[in-house]
Amino acid sequence: MEKFDVVVIGGGVVGTAVLRSLSAYNAKILLLEKSSDVASGASRANSGIVHAGYDAEPGTKKAYFNVKGAAMFPALTKALGVPYRMVGSLVAAKEGGLPALQELKARGDANGVKTEIISREEILRLEPNIGPEITYALYAPEAGVVSPYKLTIAQADQAVVNGATIRLEEKVVALQKSKDGFILRTEKGEYTASYVINAAGAGASEVNALIGEYAPMETHGVGDYFILDSKEAGVVNTVVFPLPDEKGKGILVGPTADGNVILGPTSRKVPHERAEENEVTREGLDLVREGVKRLIPAVNLRSVIRVYAGTRTAVGSDFIIEQSARFPHYFMLLGICSPGLTSAPAIGEYVAAAAAEALGLTKKKEFLPLPARFHLNKSSDEEIKQKVAEDPAYGRIVCRCEKVTEGEILDAIRSPLPAHTVDAIKRRVRAGMGRCQGGFCRPRVMEILSRELNVPLSSVRMGDKGSEIAPYEVKEGYEKV
C-alpha cells in the first residue's frame, strides 16, 4: 500500500490546479484519474472562456473565485505556455435589452469587474459582423479565451515536474476513513492518504457517497458545439454572448485560443447515468445554428470541421468548495460548472492552502517551471533551423493542417505526464485538430505511438480502454465468404 500525504481524486482542470498548487509544498502527493488522460470530462469540451466575472451573483463563491481566477490567467498561461488571449467579451442585446444589461453591469460593478455598456456604433467597431438587431452590448474587455485541455495538461505536467504523482486509468472504487487518514482503493491499487481532495467533477457526488458524505443532487447538462476552420477566424473578434437566461449564458460565438471559431453550447439536461455521454444531437445543432444567426449572421457553417458535445455538472446554484464537517481532512469540490474553468487556478491555490494548513505543510524552496516546448507554428526561422539541426524529427511534419512535427509528438509522448493515446497527443500538440481531422496524420501518429510505446499498432487507442483504432491484423480470423 503506497502512502501519500494528499490524494486528489479527478484530473480535470480543477483537480490538476489543486495538484499544481500542492506541488509547491513539501508533501508526497498523488492524483488519481479514471480516464486515460487528464482533461477527459468537462475540461475537455467546453467553451474555453475566461469569464470576466460580471455574471456571477455578488457574494457567491462563483463570483469570488471567478474574479480571482481570471486575474491569474495572463501570468499563469504565460508560465505554462498555454494558449490564452484576452479578447474581451460582449453580451449582445436587442432593442429592449438595455435593462437586463444594466443589471449585469451592476453585478459586474459589485464584483469589481470592468465593464461598460456600448452602443451599436461602438459594437460595430469591435464586431463588424454583428447581427442587425443588436443595439446594445455589455463589453468586458478583460474576458479571454484559453485552451481548457491544454491548461489542464500543463498544470498536470508542472505538478509532475515538481514531484507529484499522477496515475491514469485508476478509478477510485472504495474510500474509507482510517485511524490516521484515509484508505483509497482503485481498480489497480491501494493507497493511504492523510488528506483527500474530491475533485471528481461529474463523479464527485459518487465519491462522496463512497465515504459516506452527503451526496447532493446534481444536475447534468450536455452542450453541443461547432468548431469552424481557422480560415474563418476573422468573422468574430470577441466572445459574443446573447443575454443570459435561466438556462445559462446562452449560445455564444467566439474565437478559440488556438485560432478557430467556436459556436455553442446548447444546454440539454440529462440524467445522471448519462452524465458523461457526449452525444451530439440534431436538435442541439439546430439550436446552435439558430442562436448564431442572430448574433453573427456572417458565420459560415460550411466551414465546420468538427461537431461535439461537452458535459457539465451543477449542484444547486453555487460551487461547493468546503472541507467536510464529518471527515476533517476530506475536502469537497462539487458542482464546479461555469465559471469553473476561470475559477480553477484560484480554487487550486485555495484548496492547496487549506490542505497545507491542515497538515502543517511547508513550501518548497523552489517551484520548478515547466520547460518551454518547441512549436513549429510559433517559432522563428532561426529557432526552427537550430531545432532541426539538433534533431531532424523537428523537421518532419506529421500533421499537415496544423503543421505539427514528429519532434513535437515525441515531446508529447515523453512529457512529464506522458501522452499514450491518439487523443492525448491531439490535445497536446493539435495533430489531427485541423481541417482534415486526422485523415492523413492519424495513421502516422499511430505508427509513432506503436514504435515509441513498443506495442503493436492494433493496441494503439484513441482514448480510453476499448477504443483501439485498428484492432485487428489484416486477415485475422479470416473465414471463407
Added chain:
Amino acid sequence: MNTTCIMCPMGCSLTVEEEGKEIVVKGNGCPRGEKYGRAEYSHPERVVTTLLKKEKGGVVSVKTDRPIPKDKIADLLLWAAAFRVQGQYKTGDVLAVNPVDCGANILATADEEE
C-alpha cells in the same frame, strides 16, 4: 442471371438466359454489352488484388497475373489468409505459383520498402 453492364457509364441492366443451347443477352444497349453479358454468364473472371502477410511482419500488395474464375476468388482469399511471404521481393516478382489451380500466379505489385 441479372447483372449490370460495366462497359460504359450507361450501366445497362442485363438479363442473361440460356434459351436452348444459346445464351441470350437482353437489356444491352450495344454489342459490347452483349459480349460482356455473355462472358459474365458463362465464365465470369476477375483479376484479384489483395495483401499477403510477410513472415517478418508487414504486408505486401499482390495481384493474380491473369483473371481467375469468379468462383475461385473465395478460395484464393482463403489461401492468401494463410500464406506468408518469405524473403525479399520487388514489383513483378512471382510470390506463389498457381495457388488455387487455375493457372494464375501471384505477383508482388509493390517494391519492398527499405
Added chain:
Amino acid sequence: MKKFDVVVIGGGPAGMAAALGAREKGATVAILERDTRLGGILNQCIHNGFGLHYFGEELTGPEYAKRFRDKVLADSGITVYLEAMVLSFNEQKVVRALSPTEGLLEIQAGAICLAMGCRERSAGAIGLLGTRPAGIYTAGMAQRLSNIDGYLVGKEVVILGSGDIGLIMARRMTSEGAKVKLVAEIMPFSSGLKRNIVQCLNDYNIPLRYSTTVTRVTGKQRLTGVYVAPVDEKMQPILEKEEYIPCDTLLLSVGLIPENDLLSGTGVQMAAVTSGAMVDEYRATSVPGVFSAGNVLHVHDLVDNVSEEAFVAGRAAADFAKGVLPCGDTVAVIPSDGVRYALPQRVHPGEGKVKLYFRVDKVYKGRTVVVTSGGKEIKRKKPLVMAPGEMQNIEIEKSLITGEIKIYTEE
C-alpha cells in the same frame, strides 16, 4: 538559395507527370514531396484499374506509381526532396519548405506547379451526429491502415457514401475478413464507377441503398452501431424510418476536397465549384508562373486524366520559366444547363485544339453537349450517357474561338 526552372509541389501522380512534362521541355525540376516516397495516394490503392487509358493496360496503384517513379528517379534533371513539406511560397516564387534532412529549405522557382492532391471530407465536416467513439474513419484512412500498415479497423462495417474509395474499401474489408453490412448513399445515384459497383459490391453481395444516410452513431469507446434513414427530396432524413444497424466500423466516403491551403494569401483566384484554382488551358492560375494540376485543381475519377493534365501543366511551367509560354487575352468558359463545371475556365483563342473537361450535375441519357463561342456553335456531341461521377471532355478548335465560350447540355 537553390534555383530550379520548375518547382513541383507534391510527388503523387500529378507531381511526377508535371515534372516529366517540364523535363520534356528541358527545364531543371525539383519535386517537393511530403511523404517518404513518391507516388502519393496511389501507393495505398492496391486494387487494379489504373492506366487503361494511359498505358493501355490495367495496373494497380503502386504499379502505376512505380512506372512514373522509375522515370523520375532515372532523370538527373529532376531533384526529389522527400519528407519535404512546403510551408509557403511568395510572389517572387520563392518556395519555403521544411524537411528533416534539409531543415528550412528555400528554393527560387522559375515557375511553380501545384500538385498537392486532395483530402477526404471528415465526419466533422458532415456534422455526424451521436457519440464520438473509435470506429469512424474516412475510407482512405482505413485503406492506409490496411494496405500499408497491415491492420484492419473493424469487422462489421457500414459505409456512408458510394464514392470510388468507399466501394473499393467495401471489397477490401471483405477480403480481409470483415463483413460489410451496408453501403448507404445519400444521393439517388452513385458517384462511383459502374465497374466498382459491380465488382466491389455485387460480386460480394454487399447491399447498396440510395437516398439513404447515416443519421447518428452510438457507442462510448468503440462504435456499437449506426442509425440509417432514407432521405426526402431535400436530402433531409425521414426519421420515422430510422433503422439501427449494429456495427463496429463506419467508413466515410463523402467527398474529396482539393488541398489548396497553401494558396491562401497568394492571390490565386479560386473556383467555388471545384475548390481549385481558376486556370487556362495551360493550367496556369491567375498568378503568373503558378500552375496547378491533378486533384488539387479539381477532383478526378481517373488517374490517367491526372497524368495527362499534369503533363500539360509541367510543359507549360517549363515554357513559362523560359519565357516562351504564349500569353495574351483569354475568353471565359461558362458552364450552364446541366454542366456543373468546366475546366479550363479560360482559354486563349489561336491555333490548335483544347480539350474542355466537364462534369454534369446528374445522370443524363442521350442528352447533347453544346459548345458555343461568341454566340456561335462550335462543337456538339451526344454521349449515350453522362454521370456526375465520370468526368467528360469535348475537344474544340481554338481557331473557332471568337468570344466567350459557353458549354451546356440540351435535349
